[in-house]
Amino acid sequence: METDETARLLAESVTDMVRRRIAPRLDGLPPEPVSKDVLVACLRDVATTGYFGVRVPERWGGSGLTHVLSGLVTEALPAFLGVACIAQEATIFRLVAGADDAVREAYLPGLLAGDLVAGSAISEPDVGSASNAVTATIERSGDGCRLRAGKLWTTNGTVADLLVVLARDAGSDSTARVLVDTRATPVTAADLPMSGLTRGHLCSVTVDATVPANHVLTSASTSTKMTDSWTLNRVSMGLLACALARSAVDYAIAYARTREQFGRAIARFQLVQALIADAATSVEAARLLCRRALADLDAGRPAVLSSSMAKLFATETAIQAILKAQQVAGSYGVSRELPFDEWLRDARMLTFPDGTSQIQQLIIGRELLGVSAFT
Ligand SMILES: Cc1cc2nc3c(=O)[nH]c(=O)nc-3n(C[C@H](O)[C@H](O)[C@H](O)COP(=O)(O)OP(=O)(O)OC[C@H]3O[C@@H](n4cnc5c(N)ncnc54)[C@H](O)[C@@H]3O)c2cc1C
Structure with a gap:
């Protein structure tokens, strides 16, 4: 530490x-x-x-x-x-x-x-949680490699200079990641209208082009390091959710101090304090789970279990904490005037990438029980 x-x-x-x-x-x-x-x-x-x-x-x-x-x-x-x-x-x-x-x-x-922008394209219209089932293909020939891919929900897709695309070796079960330099390779991409994180780019990406042979990275399924890439991502998503919830709780605290009903600041009411106390406590617990998972990564300890626990708990807890904080602000809380709705929509978005909440539950279950319930 x-x-x-x-x-x-x-x-x-x-x-x-x-x-x-x-x-x-x-x-x-x-x-x-x-x-x-x-x-x-x-x-x-x-x-x-x-x-x-x-x-x-x-x-x-x-x-x-x-x-x-x-x-x-x-x-x-x-x-x-x-x-x-x-x-x-x-x-x-x-x-x-x-x-x-x-x-x-x-x-x-x-x-x-930060001069170049990058993203990873894994999900497809019909392939989400079961990412090993991608239908994008690569065909190797001589010094080139033909990539055919139709991807969905690629973060940074329309603005990326570089994309790493998960695809299947044509006619085989193995998958590989393919680097696409969008400045040299034609790529069609479009921003998808989303309910949250609206300033970000969540995109559809289509590629049908030949890339240099050395742009095919080490086979995704055989490289153990590739699995590790999820662990930090998951904790980071959890921390973003915690930050959104902390903003909401801070807002609720300031609001409760100044809003008066029944002749006194609503901060004086025990039930309002309970909303704030529960929200703040759960967010702090979520942050600590995230920090513990990060400490596992720093120490080189296995972090599959701790990072999934961190993401599951932090993203789901953040939503509940924001709802409690929003409750403190009464009808103002659900008006467009105050930012609770945006925080809530942003936090909802974080329960999906790098494994949905249900997928995190399955990973945690598998780690604890030693049997997989994925299929
Ligand atoms: C903000 C954001 C950023 C993203 N960034 C990227 C990116 O950069 N690159 C990329 O490739 N993708 C990205 N995604 C897509 C994300 O990875 C997928 O949405 C996610 O993997 C789930 O896939 P899906 O949406 O198709 O849901 P599905 O897999 O179709 O799941 C639908 C529902 O079924 C549940 N479910 C699925 N399988 C099981 C099971 N075995 N047991 C129980 N329940 C199950 C899920 O939890 C979910 O509730 C992003 C998504 C968001 C919201």
């Missing part, structure tokens, strides 16, 4: 960076996907913290930032940007784990600096 002082200093400087640099860029923008220029400017800011290099060896430009400290950065980010950064970091990790040195040299510096 980091010293409290290191963590405090990092949290302060990241909060300050978000307030001074990132928030002004987003101020006044409509609730629609941000432009690539805005996203890249934000990614460059986040890159200065070392966030994208947390799982990159030093010789490839890794930052040495610990998982626990990277969690402090995650918590400070607006949720849509956090999801974009998680996609960027996970794609970098997949390149580090599966690409050859030439590909790493070509792309890692730009990705780590």
Whole structure:
């Protein structure tokens, strides 16, 4: 674990960076996907913290930032940007784990600096939780590889310079991840209108093109490191949910202090205090589960169980905590005037990526019972 002082200093400087640099860029923008220029400017800011290099060896430009400290950065980010950064970091990790040195040299510096935008395309219209069933195909021939893929819900899809696409070796059961440089390869992508995280890019992506043979990364199914890519993502999603819930609880506390009914501040009523106490306690418990999973990752301990527990508990708890905080604000809480509805819609979105809540339950069950109930 980091010293409290290191963590405090990092949290302060990241909060300050978000307030001074990132928030002004987003101020006044409509609730629609941000432009690539805005996203890249934000990614460059986040890159200065070392966030994208947390799982990159030093010789490839890794930052040495610990998982626990990277969690402090995650918590400070607006949720849509956090999801974009998680996609960027996970794609970098997949390149580090599966690409050859030439590909790493070509792309890692730009990705780590936030100059290039990346995403991972796994889900398809008919393939979600059962990601091993992807129908995208690759056909290897000579020095090239034909990729045919129709993907859905790809974070950063329309703004990505690089996509890592999960596909099946034609005529075989094995899957592989394929790097697509969208500046050199024709890709059709469109933003999908979503109910939450509306400033982010959740996209459909279609590719039917030939990519260089060395853009086929190490087989996804045989590389154990690929499994590891989910663990940090899951905890990070949990931390984004905690941050949304903390905003809601903070708002409810301030509201309860100033709103008066029956001749006194509603903060004086025990039932209002119960709403706030329960919400705040559950969010703090969720944060601690997330921090424990990050500490497992830092220590090199198995983190499949702890990261699934963290994601399941944090995302589901955040929704309940936001609902309680919203209750404190009465009808104002459900008006468009106050931000509770946006926090709620954003938190709902986080229960799906990197394994839905039900998939996390199945992973936890499998880890505890030693038998899989997936099928
Ligand atoms: C904010 C966000 C970001 C995302 N980013 C990406 C991305 O970058 N790349 C990408 O490829 N995808 C991304 N996704 C898609 C996400 O990974 C999928 O939505 C998720 O894997 C679930 O797939 P699905 O939506 O098709 O649901 P389905 O798998 O069809 O599931 C539907 C319902 O059935 C349940 N279910 C499924 N299987 C079981 C089972 N065995 N037992 C019990 N219940 C089950 C699920 O929990 C769910 O409630 C993102 C989604 C969101 C919301």
